[in-house]
Amino acid sequence: MTPQIDIKDIKPELFLDTAKSWARELQPKDKNKDKNKTSQMRKFYNEVCSLEERLAACQDKQEKEQLFSKLQPGLCMLVPKAEYAKTRKHVDENFVKMIRTCITQVDGPDTLAHFRMFFEAVIGYSKEN
Amino acid sequence: MYGQTCRLALSALLHDLGKITQRARVYDRHERFDASKTLYCPYQDKGQYHSHIHAACTALSLDELEESLPDILKGDTSPFASRTAPGEDITDCLANAAAMHHRPGTFLQWCIAVADRIASGFEREEFDKYNQSRDREDYITAQLRTIFAIVGKEDVQKEDTKTKDDWFYPLRPLSPASIFPINIKKAERSREDAAKEYEQLWRGLLQDLKKIPPSHRRNWPLWLDHFDSLWLTYSHAVPSATAFNIRPDVSLYDHSKTTAALATALWRYHEETGQTTAEAVKEDWESKKFLLIQGDFFGIQDFIFNSETHTDSKIVKLLRGRSFFVSLLCECAALNVLDSLDLPPTSQIINAAGKFLIVAPNTTRTKNVLNTLQAEFDQWFLDHTLGLAGIGLATCSASPRDFTEKKFDSLKKSLFDALEKAKFQRFSLCAADAPAPLRQAEYPIGPCAYDSRLPAQEVEDGQKVSRLAQDQIRIGELLAKEKYSRLLIFNSSDKIWDSPGKLKTEIFGYTIVLTRNEDETGKFGRLAESGVLRRAFDISLPDPASGNVWDGYSRRNINAYVPLHKNDPTQDDRYDDLDKAEQGEIKTFEHLSRDDQNMDENGKISGISGLGVLKGDIDNLGRMFQENTNNFAKWASLSRQVNNFFALYLPWLCQKEPAFQNIYTVFAGGDDFYMIGPWYSLQRFAARMRDDFHRYVAENPYIHFSAGYGIYKAGTPLRLLTAGAEEQLEKAKKNKENREKDAFSIFDQTVPWQDWPRIRETTETVAELADTYNFSTAYLYDLIEFTHMAETINDHPENARWRSLFQYRTRRMVSNKEQSLNDLAQKIGDRIDETGGRYRIALFNHVYRNRK
Numbered sequence: 001m002t003p004q005i006d007i008k009d010i011k012p013e014l015f016l017d018t019a020k021s022w023a024r025e026l027q028p029k030d031k032n033k034d035k036n037k038t039s040q041m042r043k044f045y046n047e048v049c050s051l052e053e054r055l056a057a058c059q060d061k062q063e064k065e066q067l068f069s070k071l072q073p074g075l076c077m078l079v080p081k082a083e084y085a086k087t088r089k090h091v092d093e094n095f096v097k098m099i100r101t102c103i104t105q106v107d108g109p110d111t112l113a114h115f116r117m118f119f120e121a122v123i124g125y126s127k128e129n
Numbered sequence: 130m131y132g133q134t135c136r137l138a139l140s141a142l143l144h145d146l147g148k149i150t151q152r153a154r155v156y157d158r159h160e161r162f163d164a165s166k167t168l169y170c171p172y173q174d175k176g177q178y179h180s181h182i183h184a185a186c187t188a189l190s191l192d193e194l195e196e197s198l199p200d201i202l203k204g205d206t207s208p209f210a211s212r213t214a215p216g217e218d219i220t221d222c223l224a225n226a227a228a229m230h231h232r233p234g235t236f237l238q239w240c241i242a243v244a245d246r247i248a249s250g251f252e253r254e255e256f257d258k259y260n261q262s263r264d265r266e267d268y269i270t271a272q273l274r275t276i277f278a279i280v281g282k283e284d285v286q287k288e289d290t291k292t293k294d295d296w297f298y299p300l301r302p303l304s305p306a307s308i309f310p311i312n313i314k315k316a317e318r319s320r321e322d323a324a325k326e327y328e329q330l331w332r333g334l335l336q337d338l339k340k341i342p343p344s345h346r347r348n349w350p351l352w353l354d355h356f357d358s359l360w361l362t363y364s365h366a367v368p369s370a371t372a373f374n375i376r377p378d379v380s381l382y383d384h385s386k387t388t389a390a391l392a393t394a395l396w397r398y399h400e401e402t403g404q405t406t407a408e409a410v411k412e413d414w415e416s417k418k419f420l421l422i423q424g425d426f427f428g429i430q431d432f433i434f435n436s437e438t439h440t441d442s443k444i445v446k447l448l449r450g451r452s453f454f455v456s457l458l459c460e461c462a463a464l465n466v467l468d469s470l471d472l473p474p475t476s477q478i479i480n481a482a483g484k485f486l487i488v489a490p491n492t493t494r495t496k497n498v499l500n501t502l503q504a505e506f507d508q509w510f511l512d513h514t515l516g517l518a519g520i521g522l523a524t525c526s527a528s529p530r531d532f533t534e535k536k537f538d539s540l541k542k543s544l545f546d547a548l549e550k551a552k553f554q555r556f557s558l559c560a561a562d563a564p565a566p567l568r569q570a571e572y573p574i575g576p577c578a579y580d581s582r583l584p585a586q587e588v589e590d591g592q593k594v595s596r597l598a599q600d601q602i603r604i605g606e607l608l609a610k611e612k613y614s615r616l617l618i619f620n621s622s623d624k625i626w627d628s629p630g631k632l633k634t635e636i637f638g639y640t641i642v643l644t645r646n647e648d649e650t651g652k653f654g655r656l657a658e659s660g661v662l663r664r665a666f667d668i669s670l671p672d673p674a675s676g677n678v679w680d681g682y683s684r685r686n687i688n689a690y691v692p693l694h695k696n697d698p699t700q701d702d703r704y705d706d707l708d709k710a711e712q713g714e715i716k717t718f719e720h721l722s723r724d725d726q727n728m729d730e731n732g733k734i735s736g737i738s739g740l741g742v743l744k745g746d747i748d749n750l751g752r753m754f755q756e757n758t759n760n761f762a763k764w765a766s767l768s769r770q771v772n773n774f775f776a777l778y779l780p781w782l783c784q785k786e787p788a789f790q791n792i793y794t795v796f797a798g799g800d801d802f803y804m805i806g807p808w809y810s811l812q813r814f815a816a817r818m819r820d821d822f823h824r825y826v827a828e829n830p831y832i833h834f835s836a837g838y839g840i841y842k843a844g845t846p847l848r849l850l851t852a853g854a855e856e857q858l859e860k861a862k863k864n865k866e867n868r869e870k871d872a873f874s875i876f877d878q879t880v881p882w883q884d885w886p887r888i889r890e891t892t893e894t895v896a897e898l899a900d901t902y903n904f905s906t907a908y909l910y911d912l913i914e915f916t917h918m919a920e921t922i923n924d925h926p927e928n929a930r931w932r933s934l935f936q937y938r939t940r941r942m943v944s945n946k947e948q949s950l951n952d953l954a955q956k957i958g959d960r961i962d963e964t965g966g967r968y969r970i971a972l973f974n975h976v977y978r979n980r981k
Contacts, residue, residue, distance in 0.1 A: 012922050012929035019933055117927045124933030 005098070007105050007114040014114075015121045023125035025094050035092045038126055040085060044078060044099065045123060048116045051075055055109045068109050075112070079103055098122070130471045133208045134393055135349035136201065138473040140209070140226040141241045141392035142360065142385050146194075147186025147228070149334070149367060149381070152269045153327035156189050165189055169228045171260055180263055181231045188228035190331075197338040199346040208237060208396070231260055237396070239410040244392035247532040248384055249370065250760025270323045272297035273368040274378040275310040276767055280757050281831030296827035298366040298380075300326045302333060304676030305781035307366060308773050310827050327367075334363040340681030344654035345665070350467070351657055354474035354664055354683040360385065362679045369762070383766035389475040390488035391532070391761070394419050397472075398490035417526040420491040422499065423548050424462050426483035427555060428518030429455055433795070434847045435517070435580045445715055445793065446605030447579055447598065448847070449691055452796045453608060454601055455483055456687035457616075461636040462506060462520045463487065464618060464664060469498045474664075474683075478765045481772035482799025486544075491526045499524065507556050509637060511564060513597050515582060516556055523551035534759045541755060541764065600632045607643050609691050609715040614669035615682065617642040617653065623661040639663065646680075671777065673785040678777070686776035689794035690783035692716045692806075703734060716791065722843035724791045724807035725978070737977045740843050741811030744854035745836030746801035747771065748862070748870035753832065774825050775802050782821070789814050800834075803854070808840045809978060815873060816889060819882050833871035833882065835861035840977075878967045891964065891971040894956055899975060902943060902953070906976070911938050912957065913972050920966030932958060 002025045003018045026036045051071050058064045082096045102115045156162045165185035173180050195201065201223045203213045209223040226237045233242035246256040278296045296310035300323070318326075341355045361382050368377035369384035398418040399405050426432075433451045463477055463485040470489055479486035489495045503522050510519040525547040531540045557563055570584060577583040577595040579602075585593035594602075607613040607630050619625050619640045630643035646669075656662040667682035670690060678684055698710045703723040710720065718740055726736040747753075750771070758764040775797040783789045792806040792814050802818075804811060815836055826832040837857025841850050861874035872881045880888055898904070911934075918931035935958050936950070943949035961968045 010926045012926045015927060015929035016932060019930075023933075114927065117930055121930045121933035124930070124937035 002094070005101050005105075005118065007102055007111050007118055008107075010114050014118055019118060019121035020125045022094075022098055023122045023127075026092075026098070026122065027127055035089060036095050037090075038123065040090045041095070041123055041126070044082065045116075045119050047078060048075075048112070048119055052109075052112055052116050055112065064109055068112070072106075075106060076103060131473075132205065132349045134397060134471055135353050135473040136206065136209060136223055137226075137237070137240070137396050138389045138393045138475045139198075139201075139353060139356070140223045140237075141244055142357070142389040142475055143191060143194075144187060144227045144230045144241055144245060144388060145183060145369065145381055145385055146190045147183035147188070148369070149327055149331050149364070150190045151183040151186040152324060153331045154269075154324050155328065155331060156186055159189060161189065165228075169232060171231050173261060173263075176263075178263075180261070184228050184231050188224055191224040191227060193335065194338065197335075197341070199349060199352055208400075233411075234407065236399070236405050236407045236410060239407040240396040240399070241388070241392045243410055243529060244388045244390075244395055247529045248387040248391055248760070248762045249379075250532060250534040250537055250762075252533050252535075269320050269327070270318060271368055271377055272300065273366050273380055274298075274376055275827050276378045276757060276763060276770070277310070277826040277829050277832055279376070279378070280753055280826075280829055282829075300330065300366050302330070303362040303365045303678055305671050305678075305778045306676050308770070308778065309825055312827075330363055330367070334359070337362070337679055337681075340679070342654065342657070342681065345657045347658045348660055348662065350473055351662060351664060355681065357386070357474055358667075358682070358684040359679060361684075379760075379762045379766055383769065384762045386475060387478060387762040387765050389473075390478055391419070393473060393476050394488045394490045395529075398492060401490060401492045401494065414529040417491050417528050419527045419529075419531075420489045420495050421525045421527060421544060422466060422487040422489055423523045423525070423544060423551075424459060424466070424485040424487075425521050425523065425548055425551065426455055426459055426518065427521060427552060428514075429483055430851070432514065432518040434851050435582070443579075443592075443602050444847075445691070445717055446602045446609070448605065448795055449608055449689070449715075449793075450601030450603070450605030452689070452794075453604055453687060455796070456685075456798070457641065458520060458636060459483055459485055460664075460666075460685065460687070461618065461639050461641075462502075464639065465502055465505075465637045466499070466522070468663065469502060470495055478761075479768050480685075481768060481776070482796070482801070484799065496524075503557075505637060507564070511556070511568065513634065515568065515570065516564070517582070519555055521548075521551040521555060523547040532761050537759055537761070537764075538755070541758070545751070596633045600634050603630075604632065604643060606715070608668075608688055609693060611669070612645045613643050614646050614667060615644045616664075616666040616668050616685070617644060617662060618664040618666075619656065619661050620663060623656075623659075625656075625661075670784055671781045673781070676781060686773075686780075686798070688780070689797060690780040691793055692721060692791045694720070695790070702728060702732060716793075717843075718793075718805065719843040721791055721793060721805070721807055725809040727978075733981070735979055735981055737808070737840075737980050738843065739808035739840040739977065740845070740850070741806050741808035741838060741840055742850045742854040743804045743806075743811050743815050743836055743838050744802070744851070744858050745815075745834050745861070746858075747832070747834045750800045771800055772798055774822060775799065778821070778825070779818070782817070783814075786817075789817070803851075805850070809974065812838065812875070812974070816885055819873070819885070835870045835872050836874070837861050838873065838875040876970050876973050878970055880967055880970070884964075884967075887964070888967060888970050891960055891968065892974045894960075895971045895975045896978075898953065898956060899979075902949065905942070908938065908942055909972060909976055911935075912961075913969055913976075916961055916966050916969045916972065919961050919968075932962070935961070 002021050005018060006014065028036050051074065054071065055064055055067060058067050079100050082091060082099045085091045086093065086096050102118065106112050106115050150156060162185065165188050166179045166182060169184040169188055170179040170181050203211060206223060209226060210219045210221045212219055221235050221237060226241055229238040230242045230245050233239045251259060275296045275298060295313040297313055298310050299307055301307040337359055341352060345352045345355060364381040364385065367381035369379045369381045370377055395410065395418060399410060432455060463480065466487055467474065467476060472487065472489060476489065477485055477487050499522055506520045510516055525543045527540055530536060572584040574585050575593050577585045577598050578592040579594060579598040583595045586596045587594055587599060589599060613630060621635045621638050621640045625631065625640050625642060628642055628644060632641040653662060653665060665682055666685040667680050668685055668688040670688060671678050694710055694712050694714050694716055697712045698704050698720065703726050704720055707719050722738045722740040726734050726738060728734050754764065754767060758767055779797045780794065783792050783794065788810060791810055792804050795803040795805060804814065806814065815838060822834060835858060837854045837860065839853040839857055841853065857874040860879050861872040862870050872879050873885060915931040915935050918928035922928050936954065939953050940946060940950055
């Protein structure tokens with residue numbers, strides 16, 4: 001049972017045990033060894049990074065909020081993309097679950113940053129690296 | 130008057146001399162032993178025996194010493210009776226005054242007896258009880274306990290409980306090694322062995338007394354100053370009180386010295402007020418008979434560290450010279466007070482790190498003299514330092530009663546308050562005759578190259594310098610030469626031969642000469658006899674092998690260790706681009722900054738060139754003195770012992786341990802220290818110092834010091850070095866992690882000293898792992914970043930990612946993934962988890978040590 005992900009009110013545990021448990025959960029298993037490969041996860045992670053970078057370039061707080069609203073649909077697209085990857089057996093249900101849980105909580109630049117960092121921690125703990 | 134006062138002082142100083150010979154059983158079969166007991170020892174009717182046998186031994190011992198002392202029997206022996214003066218009561222002689230302290234009769238004898246009591250903090254009644262008590266059974270085997278062991282521990286405060294946690298001093302002559310206490314568990318020895326130790330001590334004293342130059346015997350204060358050092362050497366570890374089941378933690382030296390100072394002042398008070406009866410001394414415990422004079426050097430930091438940026442060899446000499454000058458100015462100020470009041474050297478109780486305390490008679494004459502002297506000191510500092518530094522005199526009157534245990538706390542507080550007040554009254558700026566707020570200063574040839582606020586007076590080696598700076602550089606240079614081990618102080622009114630060690634600046638009416646031991650000894654004799662030579666100090670460092678500190682002259686631990694080029698520096702590639710230096714010369718800071726660099730077989734140098742600075746002081750010292758010293762002797766003892774660690778032990782440690790022979794002492798004395806050295810050696814020195822200090826204070830967790838450390842380039846101005854170390858020291862003092870202070874601040878991390886071994890071990894582990902896994906510089910810098918993240922998790926929870934990043938980074942670096950990852954996760958990851966930002970200390974050390 002993977003621990004709950006809370007990226008709104010972040011605590012150190014999110015990046016420690018929670019990220020570690022998710023990394024373990026996502027680890028390619030024997031019969032599914034082609035699922036959740038780091039290269040697949042990275043594709044999603046890079047998309048999150050690029051969204052965050054575009055936001056980071058914007059200094060003004062109001063403008064940043066406005067930009068976030070523009071970028072948010074693109075972020076939400078990651079869920080159907082993950083579902084599609086699942087049908088192609090590149091990732092499993094757990095990965096989709098993680099992406100969905102996080103994205104539904106992202107409501108602004110800060111939570112987006114938290115999501116990106118959590119995602120980073122999960123990849124960092126992944127054994128395949 | 131001077132000779133008389135010195136005789137009285139010697140008599141008081143030696144009143145308990147018999148404690149050594151009694152315990153050595155020297156006179157057990159002596160033909161005059163019984164007669165002496167009858168004469169000097171109280172007879173206890175109850176048990177029909179003589180008690181306080183040491184008094185009889187004092188008389189017999191003085192007979193043995195007599196041939197090596199100034200004449201105390203014939204000729205002018207005033208105020209004591211002389212054998213050659215007709216019509217005098219010859220029983221009122223110096224030896225009797227010393228030995229009759231348990232059966233006093235005459236005025237002189239009572240002066241010493243009362244001083245003996247108040248030095249120990251006894252009430253009159255209490256002393257009578259003590260006078261009737263018997264020596265404890267184990268008076269021979271009882272050993273001197275250390276006051277350090279009881280600091281902060283109420284339960285072992287007074288009684289001699291002999292707990293396993295107690296510590297004693299070995300019964301050996303003073304040396305840097307013998308000032309360390311030993312745990313009581315190792316203590317027990319038989320009466321015979323103890324007696325043998327005392328006998329060795331006594332024979333050593335007799336032998337070494339002969340080393341004082343005979344020509345100095347006709348100059349009482351000079352001779353007495355030498356003798357004081359000898360007496361310290363042999364009585365520092367002898368327990369004074371061995372009756373009443375009191376915990377014996379005051380040495381015979383501190384007891385005798387305070388007794389001598391008090392007896393001298395008492396006698397002089399009664400002489401000058403015309404009350405020369407035994408009754409007057411014996412009965413009146415309320416009159417303010419004593420004046421305690423405290424001297425304090427203020428502006429030490431300003432005086433030592435005001436320097437322009439220089440990287441030449443002169444700066445190391447200047448710095449050493451300036452630090453030495455602080456001690457020298459204090460010595461001269463104290464000597465001036467003593468000389469002006471005709472007081473002997475034994476009247477100076479405290480003499481450490483810019484502070485002194487003198488016990489004087491509380492008379493109008495004393496006060497008038499002090500006012501004149503303060504004005505003289507002020508004028509000297511205005512003339513030579515434009516008032517940037519100074520020596521303040523603070524006084525506090527006291528009655529005999531004020532020294533008793535019940536009132537001593539309040540006397541200590543008065544002394545502290547008087548000194549605080551004096552600090553705010555520098556140069557009497559609010560007085561009617563205050564010096565002008567603006568002073569004229571002429572700069573005919575420009576400012577001094579080493580302190581641009583002062584006018585230059587001479588040009589030397591192309592540099593415009595003030596005479597003071599010139600003297601300081603010169604003295605700094607000579608101090609580094611082993612042979613210049615004598616410091617002579619002459620009256621300036623008399624002409625002294627010219628010598629390279631003669632200072633151009635006169636200090637408070639004295640001429641100072643730094644000289645070799647043998648070469649000019651012949652010249653001392655005549656000047657000593659005529660009284661022109663006021664003091665002759667042995668300022669050599671203790672012998673590196675034996676630790677011997679006695680060489681026939683009064684010892685002052687005011688010299689410090691400075692690193693010299695032991696090998697030919699031109700053969701050392703690390704110094705290639707530096708100014709050429711010669712073997713035997715003092716090392717510059719540039720040289721020192723490279724001494725921790727390593728060279729491989731191909732001649733490639735690794736490691737940074739960096740100068741470490743270390744500054745620290747003992748924590749809560751004021752509280753330690755306030756709470757743990759219930760009498761004058763104990764107070765003096767604690768002050769002397771605290772100073773000894775820094776002024777006597779540290780120079781010896783630097784000298785004898787190869788690992789620390791590149792540590793330069795800016796100052797070390799009193800309760801603080803400031804050292805400069807090769808950056809990594811200095812860190813190790815700090816840790817060693819802490820370990821040794823912990824042992825020095827009987828492993829008492831309540832006594833500790835804090836220190837601040839920093840690394841700088843060799844050319845950094847002294848002010849910045851000092852400010853940096855100060856800042857780190859302040860951080861260390863704010864450490865509240867485990868207990869107050871007791872910490873080391875380094876690389877912006879404050880580490881409680883008790884955790885330092887773990888950091889040291891971590892540094893070693895990092896080096897081993899770096900070697901095994903061939904760490905890249907980039908990986909090490911990533912680790913440094915992870916420590917930053919680890920220490921800021923509380924404020925930035927997202928930094929908890931460091932562990933995942935560490936795992937990711939490490940996994941990509943190692944080849945044998947699982948096994949290596951587990952190894953490094955445990956040896957690095959877990960340790961960063963445990964130590965947070967402190968792990969950076971180990972990483973910095975590794976990176977700095979290996980930088981190409």
